[in-house]
Amino acid sequence: MDQPNAAPQPERQPDADPAKPARAPQRLNRKPEEDVGPPVVEIRNLWTRFGKTVVHQDLNLDIYGGEILSIVGGSGTGKTVLLRQMLGLERPSSGSVKVFGEDVSGASPEQLQRMRNHWGMLFQEGALYSALTVFDNIALPLRELKALPEPVIRDAVLLKMDMVGLAIGDAKKMPSDLSGGMVKRAALARALALEPQLLFLDEPTAGLDPDLSDTFVELIQTLHSELHLTVVMVTHDLDSLFALSSRIAVLAEKHVIAVGPSCDVLRVKHPFIKQFFLGPRGQRALEVLEERYARKESED
Numbered sequence: 067m068d069q070p071n072a073a074p075q076p077e078r079q080p081d082a083d084p085a086k087p088a089r090a091p092q093r094l095n096r097k098p099e100e101d102v103g104p105p106v107v108e109i110r111n112l113w114t115r116f117g118k119t120v121v122h123q124d125l126n127l128d129i130y131g132g133e134i135l136s137i138v139g140g141s142g143t144g145k146t147v148l149l150r151q152m153l154g155l156e157r158p159s160s161g162s163v164k165v166f167g168e169d170v171s172g173a174s175p176e177q178l179q180r181m182r183n184h185w186g187m188l189f190q191e192g193a194l195y196s197a198l199t200v201f202d203n204i205a206l207p208l209r210e211l212k213a214l215p216e217p218v219i220r221d222a223v224l225l226k227m228d229m230v231g232l233a234i235g236d237a238k239k240m241p242s243d244l245s246g247g248m249v250k251r252a253a254l255a256r257a258l259a260l261e262p263q264l265l266f267l268d269e270p271t272a273g274l275d276p277d278l279s280d281t282f283v284e285l286i287q288t289l290h291s292e293l294h295l296t297v298v299m300v301t302h303d304l305d306s307l308f309a310l311s312s313r314i315a316v317l318a319e320k321h322v323i324a325v326g327p328s329c330d331v332l333r334v335k336h337p338f339i340k341q342f343f344l345g346p347r348g349q350r351a352l353e354v355l356e357e358r359y360a361r362k363e364s365e366d
């Protein structure tokens with residue numbers, strides 16, 4: 067996690083019209099410090115309208131390889147819709163969403179299916195198929211490829227189960243036999259089945275008690291660094307937000323008002339940021355994180 071450093075310099079959107087002043091709320095739009103190459107996800111001038119309701123208005127966001135980018139915002143600010151647009155499950159009213167340089171917003175179902183083979187998605191509540199065993203749930207994306215022999219699928223499923231901390235004996239269990247934490251692990255194993263480079267997480271710790279949530283956060287941290295994943299996460303959970311995020315993108319006023327490392331975003335003077343991060347919950351989450359760092363440092 068980045069430690070507080072120099073005050074952030076406001077940066078103009080890369081494709082903004084130089085003749086126009088940067089919009090006042092776009093206070094911060096920082097790339098990660100090191101040279102990380104072109105964005106893995108590139109959202110440009112995106113508008114989303116449902117009837118007369120405008121959810122996103124000229125929204126821009128870049129997500130870079132290897133980072134964990136978390137999207138936060140108040141209820142109804144369009145986080146889930148944005149995630150679904152990145153996954154090609156919904157189309158924006160205008161603007162573009164590119165993933166690995168390919169336009170998701172205009173892709174055909176066949177193109178989308180091919181693209182999705184490079185992404186994994188962990189939905190809220192795990193979203194396992196209740197009629198399938200843990201093994202068959204994880205095997206599903208591999209079987210859908212219709213290219214792999216069953217012994218290869220078996221090995222891949224067992225490897226993924228091991229990665230997420232499930233025992234071989236769990237393979238035959240039905241989702242209804244699993245605890246909340248195990249459902250998350252099985253869903254994560256399924257999201258990783260095709261060895262994606264990009265992983266989308268929707269509220270990954272929702273429904274877990276604090277201990278299970280911490281364990282799951284550690285698992286995501288380990289997998290992120292071992293598998294060199296790029297992770298895009300939507301979360302309300304401040305503990306996992308601070309523990310995991312390389313950068314945080316804040317949605318308010320129908321667009322991204324700030325994006326950068328948590329230490330920089332916390333300094334942006336905006337009512338939502340103040341209320342969300344600097345209220346009692348935010349302070350507690352920061353204290354927990356500081357304690358965790360102090361413990362880690364003394365252990366090292």
Ligand SMILES: Nc1ncnc2c1ncn2[C@@H]1O[C@H](COP(=O)(O)OP(=O)(O)OP(=O)(O)O)[C@@H](O)[C@H]1O
Nearest residue numbers: 116117119121139140141142143144145146147148
């Ligand atoms: N298919 C749809 N038709 C009409 N309105 C929709 C549709 N999908 C989403 N919306 C509206 O768009 C807005 C953004 O929804 P979204 O679910 O993305 O919010 P969110 O930021 O994820 O909220 P929360 O944090 O409460 O889950 C909401 O006002 C929602 O009612």
